[in-house]
Amino acid sequence: MIPFLFYMAAAIALVSTVLALTRSNAAHALIYLIISLLAVAVVFFLLGAPFAAALEIVIYAGAIMVLFVFVIMMLNLGEEGDQRERGWLEPGVWIVPAILAAALMIETVAVISMTEGMTSGEMVSAKAVGIKLFGPYVLAVEIASMLLLAGLVGAYHVGRRLSERRRGGIS
Amino acid sequence: MSVGATIVFSLVLLLAIVGGAAVLTWFERRLLGIWQDRYGPNRLGPFGILQVLADMLKLLTKHDWVPPFSDKVVFIFAPTAIVVAMMLGFAVVPFSPELYILDINIGLLFFLGMTSLAVYSVLLGGLASNNKYALLGGLRSAAQMVSYEVFMGLSLMGVVMLTGSFSLRDIVEAQRDGWYCIPQALGLYVFIIAGIAESHRLPFDLPEAEHELTAGFHTEYGGMKFTMFMLGEYCGLILLSCMITTLFFGGWLGPVLPPIVWFCLKTFFFICFFILLRAAIPRPRYDQLMSLGWKVMLPLTLINLVATGAIALWMQGA
Amino acid sequence: MSNPESAELLPFIVYFCAVVLLVATMLILSWLLGQRRQNKSTNMPFESGVLSVGSSQIRLSVEFYLIAIFFVIFDLETVFIFAWAIAFFELGWYGFFAILVFILVLTVALIYEWRSGALDWGVKTRTGIGES
Numbered sequence: 102m103i104p105f106l107f108y109m110a111a112a113i114a115l116v117s118t119v120l121a122l123t124r125s126n127a128a129h130a131l132i133y134l135i136i137s138l139l140a141v142a143v144v145f146f147l148l149g150a151p152f153a154a155a156l157e158i159v160i161y162a163g164a165i166m167v168l169f170v171f172v173i174m175m176l177n178l179g180e181e182g183d184q185r186e187r188g189w190l191e192p193g194v195w196i197v198p199a200i201l202a203a204a205l206m207i208e209t210v211a212v213i214s215m216t217e218g219m220t221s222g223e224m225v226s227a228k229a230v231g232i233k234l235f236g237p238y239v240l241a242v243e244i245a246s247m248l249l250l251a252g253l254v255g256a257y258h259v260g261r262r263l264s265e266r267r268r269g270g271i272s
Numbered sequence: 273m274s275v276g277a278t279i280v281f282s283l284v285l286l287l288a289i290v291g292g293a294a295v296l297t298w299f300e301r302r303l304l305g306i307w308q309d310r311y312g313p314n315r316l317g318p319f320g321i322l323q324v325l326a327d328m329l330k331l332l333t334k335h336d337w338v339p340p341f342s343d344k345v346v347f348i349f350a351p352t353a354i355v356v357a358m359m360l361g362f363a364v365v366p367f368s369p370e371l372y373i374l375d376i377n378i379g380l381l382f383f384l385g386m387t388s389l390a391v392y393s394v395l396l397g398g399l400a401s402n403n404k405y406a407l408l409g410g411l412r413s414a415a416q417m418v419s420y421e422v423f424m425g426l427s428l429m430g431v432v433m434l435t436g437s438f439s440l441r442d443i444v445e446a447q448r449d450g451w452y453c454i455p456q457a458l459g460l461y462v463f464i465i466a467g468i469a470e471s472h473r474l475p476f477d478l479p480e481a482e483h484e485l486t487a488g489f490h491t492e493y494g495g496m497k498f499t500m501f502m503l504g505e506y507c508g509l510i511l512l513s514c515m516i517t518t519l520f521f522g523g524w525l526g527p528v529l530p531p532i533v534w535f536c537l538k539t540f541f542f543i544c545f546f547i548l549l550r551a552a553i554p555r556p557r558y559d560q561l562m563s564l565g566w567k568v569m570l571p572l573t574l575i576n577l578v579a580t581g582a583i584a585l586w587m588q589g590a
Numbered sequence: 591m592s593n594p595e596s597a598e599l600l601p602f603i604v605y606f607c608a609v610v611l612l613v614a615t616m617l618i619l620s621w622l623l624g625q626r627r628q629n630k631s632t633n634m635p636f637e638s639g640v641l642s643v644g645s646s647q648i649r650l651s652v653e654f655y656l657i658a659i660f661f662v663i664f665d666l667e668t669v670f671i672f673a674w675a676i677a678f679f680e681l682g683w684y685g686f687f688a689i690l691v692f693i694l695v696l697t698v699a700l701i702y703e704w705r706s707g708a709l710d711w712g713v714k715t716r717t718g719i720g721e722s
Contacts, residue, residue: 126343128346132346151378159425172655174399175650232677249663253660286612373601376598422665429671492635497620577675585682
């Protein structure tokens with residue numbers, strides 16, 4: 102049963118990602134992307150990484166995608182945005198990156214098939230993650246906090262400039 | 273549990289949640305009536321309880337209208353998201369030592385994940401409606417929900433620290449020596465506030481404030497799709513009460529009576545408490561609500577975390 | 591404990607299917623039973639009875655974008671705190687001081703936001719914008 106669930110989740114992830122790429126309406130694309138991320142969370146869970154699965158839902162599906170939807174609502178382009186998006190979906194635009202990505206994928210598959218047993222199949226509990234993260238990798242945690250601080254300050258200043266320009270434009 | 277028992281329990285639980293949410297709409301109006309010195313629905317059946325049935329029939333026979341100017345697929349998808357997310361949240365709640373749907377070692381994170389997914393229903397509902405009020409209401413609502421979501425998770429970490437597990441059954445078992453509502457009183461306080469804001473119920477129902485946004489993100493919704501938003505909200509209320517019971521008030525633990533009865537009693541108490549809040553407290557202003565979250569609640573949660581950590585380690589060492 | 595057992599997941603799968611079925615039933619039932627009516631104003635956007643003017647593509651204030659950014663960043667920070675809380679007793683004082691530094695940086699971020707007025711909604715009196 103577990104392999105069946107795994108392949109089902111993986112298939113959902115693949116199909117919804119392809120659909121997310123090909124939609125011209127940004128809101129529809131985002132919904133497919135959210136479904137894809139949730140399917141990836143299921144895959145993580147079934148592979149024995151429940152903490153990663155939970156973070157996939159809380160962070161990717163629950164936070165970053167919310168930011169994306171926020172931005173779409175703020176820009177709120179409507180039909181005009183769809184038109185522009187359709188222009189970007191012309192084969193001339195995506196054919197070269199697609200070929201390069203396909204080459205990269207063939208290479209990845211080759212590398213994976215050459216190495217034996219990429220996943221240990223062991224359960225990695227949340228506690229194990231915590232002990233490792235605050236044991237050997239504690240420096241990375243502190244650096245991450247600095248990075249997030251920088252991101253926060255940067256985002257605020259970009260936002261404030263936007264706000265000033267917009268207010269200036271109105272008055 | 274055998275396969276048959278499993279299926280029966282799943283269906284019974286689902287019916288109990290939906291039925292509970294439906295009865296709650298009537299019960300809430302009756303209680304509000306008592307507290308605010310008016311009647312509430314009292315005509316149909318004993319104490320007016322058949323009002324539930326009448327409301328359901330009315331909502332079922334309403335025009336199932338999808339606005340022609342809306343984004344139709346997203347418009348239908350949005351209300352289903354909140355119902356599914358909230359109902360799935362119940363899967364990790366341990367109703368008694370044996371009665372639960374899913375006991376995973378990340379139970380608490382699963383609950384947080386599901387509540388974070390509920391934001392989409394509001395956001396997408398507002399976006400798809402293609403109506404100015406719905407758009408504004410959706411954005412406001414979502415900004416409120418995400419702001420309070422940050423420390424909703426953090427406020428529960430004190431409980432996790434003391435237990436050393438995300439599994440809700442472990443958390444209940446760890447409360448045999450004393451409920452967490454005493455050492456984690458601050459966490460409980462923040463969790464209740466965050467929970468109300470997250471499920472945008474009164475007093476924090478500003479996104480739906482009639483006096484300025486007609487009905488917020490569900491302005492264009494009617495009939496069953498509107499009902500689904502309401503169902504999601506009431507399920508959220510029940511889920512929140514269940515979580516408070518489980519995390520802070522010892523879940524099914526209690527003397528004499530069977531565990532499931534204790535669980536239901538405690539949950540019922542908190543549901544009444546939330547209705548009392550609705551009856552007693554006026555709405556704050558939107559900017560007050562947002563600054564309350566970021567300027568008071570977030571620092572409080574951080575203080576709670578650090579203090580809990582220091583005291584627990586000190587007591588363990590001593 | 592190794593990978594999740596299918597016996598443990600079975601109740602959840604059943605429950606999930608039941609939830610989806612319930613939602614689908616609700617939608618289909620209301621579509622079947624619902625009345626269908628067409629007035630001249632049925633298909634208009636609802637704005638409390640006032641005729642709708644202009645499109646719904648309005649510019650929204652940047653504060654919403656800021657809140658969303660702050661949310662993402664603080665949510666990432668909470669994840670680190672989750673990882674610490676679960677292994678709290680195992681990590682002991684060492685982990686406590688590690689997270690203390692982390693929370694201090696977080697607090698610096700919060701104080702910066704607070705002082706620069708990013709958390710104030712609406713009119714920015716400190717910078718003087720919006721007073722005119």
